[in-house]
Amino acid sequence: MPGGYKFYRKKCFNPKKEFQGTTKELARFAKALAHPARIKILRFLSHSDFCYTGDFVEVLPMAQSTVSQHLKELKDAGLIIAREQPPRVSYCINHEAWQRAKMLFKDFFDALKTEEEQSQ
Amino acid sequence: MPGGYKFYRKKCFNPKKEFQGTTKELARFAKALAHPARIKILRFLSHSDFCYTGDFVEVLPMAQSTVSQHLKELKDAGLIIAREQPPRVSYCINHEAWQRAKMLFKDFFDALKTEEEQSQ
DNA sequence: AAAATTCATCGCAAAAATACGATAAAACTT
DNA sequence: AAGTTTTATCGTATTTTTGCGATGAATTTT
Numbered sequence: 001m002p003g004g005y006k007f008y009r010k011k012c013f014n015p016k017k018e019f020q021g022t023t024k025e026l027a028r029f030a031k032a033l034a035h036p037a038r039i040k041i042l043r044f045l046s047h048s049d050f051c052y053t054g055d056f057v058e059v060l061p062m063a064q065s066t067v068s069q070h071l072k073e074l075k076d077a078g079l080i081i082a083r084e085q086p087p088r089v090s091y092c093i094n095h096e097a098w099q100r101a102k103m104l105f106k107d108f109f110d111a112l113k114t115e116e117e118q119s120q
Numbered sequence: 121m122p123g124g125y126k127f128y129r130k131k132c133f134n135p136k137k138e139f140q141g142t143t144k145e146l147a148r149f150a151k152a153l154a155h156p157a158r159i160k161i162l163r164f165l166s167h168s169d170f171c172y173t174g175d176f177v178e179v180l181p182m183a184q185s186t187v188s189q190h191l192k193e194l195k196d197a198g199l200i201i202a203r204e205q206p207p208r209v210s211y212c213i214n215h216e217a218w219q220r221a222k223m224l225f226k227d228f229f230d231a232l233k234t235e236e237e238q239s240q
Numbered sequence: 241a242a243a244a245t246t247c248a249t250c251g252c253a254a255a256a257a258t259a260c261g262a263t264a265a266a267a268c269t270t
Numbered sequence: 271a272a273g274t275t276t277t278a279t280c281g282t283a284t285t286t287t288t289g290c291g292a293t294g295a296a297t298t299t300t
Contacts, residue, residue, distance in 0.1 A: 015259075018181040019156035023163070030153035035288085036139035039147050039228070046232040053247055061138040066289050068248055073287095087246050087297040093232060102229035108159070109222035112166040112213060135289080155258085173277055186259050188278055193257095207267040207276050244299070249292105256287065262280085269274070 026108060029101040032077035037062060037070050042093070045080060050092040052085075146228060149221040152197035157182065157190050162213070165200060170212040172205075 019027070033039060037060050044051055044059070053071065057064045071091060074080045078097040083090045139147070153159060157180050164171055164179070173191065177184045191211060194200045198217040203210045 015180070015182040015186070016156060019160070023156045023159050027154055027156040027159050030150045030159075031155075033150035034147055034154045035151075036136060036143045036147040039143045039150075040139070043143070043228070043231065046228075049233075054245095057247095060135070062135040062288095063290055064247075065249080065291075066135070069288080072248080084296095089247065095232075098229065098232055105225045105229065108163070109218065109225065111163065112215075112218055113169075174275095177277095182258095183260055184277075185261075185279080189258080192278080204266095207274095209277065242300080245297080247295090249294085251292090252290090254287100254289085256285100258285075259283085261282095264279085265277090267275085270272085 022104060022107075025100075026104045028077060029079070029104060032074055032079055035070065037067070038074055041070060041074060041091075042079065045091060045093045046098075050083075050090045052088045052090050054088070142224060142227075145220075146224045148197060149199070149224060152194055152199055155190065157187070158194055161190060161194060161211075162199065165211060165213045166218075170203075170210045172208045172210050174208070 033042070040060060041056055044056065053064075053068065056071070057067050060067055071080070071082070075082055075091075079094055079101065080091050081094045083092070153162070160180060161176055164176065173184075173188065176191070177187045180187055191200070191202070195202055195211075199214055199221065200211050201214045203212070
């Protein structure tokens with residue numbers, strides 16, 4: 001018999017909902033950073049007080065509607081804040097979320113045992 | 121006239137390919153971390169020298185084939201290394217890539233102007 | 241009042257990610 | 271030799287992401 005897998009059998013549609021806490025939170029932030037356009041947007045914002053939508057459109061190699069969508073995702077993830085300044089909209093970093101994300105990533109990467117620790 | 125957009129008109133199919141350098145690199149690492157299962161896998165590995173595929177399967181709320189797929193993505197992103205230990209396969213952190221990612225995220229988050237700097 | 245600017249949203253298409261079960265390869269056990 | 275264990279991969283379905291153009295709302299400019 002070619003064999004199979006025994007206790008591996010699990011039906012678990014939508015496993016993502018099973019995760020909690022910082023695991024979920026970190027993955028959420030990571031997803032927000034998972035596109036180069038969004039990295040660029042955040043980099044831009046982190047170097048200035050604020051930017052208008054148009055500023056990003058000028059600089060990114062994509063249509064205005066697409067840029068708007070990326071801005072929305074960053075907003076939904078909590079990393080940026082929009083402010084109506086008719087007829088324009090300005091964006092800035094959400095410092096609170098930024099610090100939170102910064103800490104989560106730091107703790108995550110710092111958890112790695114050093115090679116010296118491992119060999120002991 | 122209801123108006124439209126003038127110089128915004130750009131046709132740029134596949135804008136992702138337009139990005140370069142650390143922007144691309146950081147986005148790539150972020151994408152690898154953009155799923156809670158992969159965060160958990162990496163956390164597990166960062167706390168031990170190595171794990172077998174089966175160890176992850178026992179602990180994650182998803183089918184064995186799905187776990188295998190997530191491991192593949194982490195491997196493709198360079199964050200983990202697989203080693204054949206028949207009949208099993210062990211995985212461990214790729215320390216080099218780990219340090220690289222750690223630095224990229226740190227620099228990224230550290231770039232934010234402090235509120236004091238901003239108000240000046 | 242008419243035109244222009246700025247931007248989000250809708251509708252849609254294409255691509256990528258997520259997930260499963262089934263299967264097969266490789267090695268180990270009996 | 272036959273069966274078991276371990277794991278990656280294939281095929282497929284579903285969902286999510288990415289991207290565009292068109293449109294419309296709000297405001298400013300002419």
